[in-house]
Amino acid sequence: MAINPLQLVVSNAREPDSMRRILVSGCLNGPPIRYNRTNVEVVSPIWDRWADEGRLVPFCAELAAGFPIPRRPAEIRGGDGTSVRSGTGTVVEDTGADVTEQFLEGAQLAVAHAVQNGCVAAVLTDGSPSCGSTYTYDGSFTGGTINGTGVVAQLLIDNGIRVFPETQLDQADQFIRREST
Ligand code: SF4
Secondary structure, eight states, rough: OOOGGGGGOOOSSSSSSSSSSEEEEETTOOOOOOOOOOOOOOOHHHHHHHHHEEEEEEHHHHTTTTTOSSSOOOEEESSSSSHHHSSOOOEEETOOOBHHHHHHHHHHHHHHHHHTTTTTEEOOOOOOTTTOSSSEEEESSSSSSEOOOOOHHHHHTTTTTEEEEETHHHHHHHHHHHOOO
């Protein structure tokens, strides 16, 4: 299934006054682009309002980096997104293949896309080695998790973009409203 990540940008039919946009994981209420060909459903009036206001900027860093759908599951070994950025952590597939460089490339493309589209915040799929913002899997491929960020979330944070998991839409909405006043 070939999906161009740049096609995941929604058109902004009605622009919010302040144009405070939100980068969102492309798999949130989007096409089935996760490693296992699924998406993540978010049912919330906040999300619907953001969509009506034209604030949503969907993007998938892993597709942007050239990964296919479906693809091997990947986890961070040696820490979280901070560790990957500092060179002490790696992103590996369950086959053992090191895909750190591709994940870093995807993260850089995500930051560039957020900046180009005026995003001041991001709402990302938690747990992903790219998009996780409160936890990621621990690299053992046994279901263990650690508190920490994925590579995309960490690079966004390091570039001044506030990141929220999809379970914290209320907090994200409060932040956007503060930024818009
Ligand atoms: S990289 Fe992010 S947007 Fe892409 S499928 Fe994984 S969680 Fe979703």
